[in-house]
Amino acid sequence: MPRPSLANDKRRELIPVIARAFADLWYRRTTTAELAKRCKVQENILYRLWPDKKAMFIATISYVYELAERTWAGLLDRDGSGSSAERVLDYESRHLGEFGHSRIIFAGLSETDDPEVRRALARMYQRYQRFVVEQVASHRDGRSHGKEADRALTAWALIGLGTVASIALEMKLLGSRDRRRLMKEMGRLLLDGRVS
Amino acid sequence: MPRPSLANDKRRELIPVIARAFADLWYRRTTTAELAKRCKVQENILYRLWPDKKAMFIATISYVYELAERTWAGLLDRDGSGSSAERVLDYESRHLGEFGHSRIIFAGLSETDDPEVRRALARMYQRYQRFVVEQVASHRDGRSHGKEADRALTAWALIGLGTVASIALEMKLLGSRDRRRLMKEMGRLLLDGRVS
DNA sequence: AGGATCAGTAAGTGAACACTCACATTATCC
């Protein structure tokens, strides 16, 4: 019998390093040589763990999303002031882009011609939107409302808010103070959304 | 004396073709060979008009934004129902992404390491935001309001709305009906934004 | 007409980079 494969452990060990590289260098400038260097292994070892660069990237997409979801779950468990939606919003307004989450997504967006990348991104967005819908629902629950804005649409709008905040951050168009106000004030407006 | 250069005319003539290519193929897959083919010229002619591929891309960023602004200006001149902001919003809800505007911007986003590309994109976003601020202001003008939401933030949120709608379109996550509702309903909510 | 530069053609060139091959070494289980 041969020695048992540790490939899964190795993948788990390397993916954060790979994610960091994609976040730092986007897709094009993240060469496989650079990945190998950062992982402190030879290139062909990466190719034993994933079939190609694209697969490494797709693995990264799942990784960063799950990382974010775990973080949010942590916030929801803990007690705190405001609805859980408000807590997530507040958290995001302060930590937005800390890990490079959005950089990876933007990098992915310009690879959407590739059907696999597109599928991976679409799946991620779907989960993301569903998560936000739940937050919107639980936030509005119990509050009296006339006619509330559609929850699915509200969720998309909130995601858009985070997206534009990331872009403005990336472009240095908003200082951290304004970025935070953007998330909080506009987020509140959308969360409480009442249609006339 | 030599013959006068027609380079400027040529640039103006080719840039829409180049923009189309970047919108179709993003940045990476838009090879200079492909650009030459679509423009029906040899590669080195492109290099006589622009110093490098990056410059061609930067030129398309300005081009697509100015195209959009001209379109909106046309809407504002014409009479129609609703405030001018509502008309722009309505127009965008129906024509979003028609030209590939957002694809070019997303392509640019993943080239933001390059200082020139970043500057070009940042300039574009600034003009865009200022334009939207004006629309918000003129929309709210004359309407009675308690405390209105900050106009600059509202403008950013509206831009985010358009962005997420483009992404959802790109990913085929929203049908055209929902996309339109997203823009109209959430757009209205933000435009009318009242903070408590 | 003639000089000067612009416009166009065709064939490269050099570098970057995703991906691979051949081979040595190590660990695991019988």
Place this chain on the structure above:
DNA sequence: GGATAATGTGAGTGTTCACTTACTGATCCT
């Protein structure tokens, strides 16, 4: 201990692609 397959090393390789060079022909000005 030895069979087996994992892990590691290092040097390719073939292709793609941004960008260039060398040249011919067209057009404008004095």
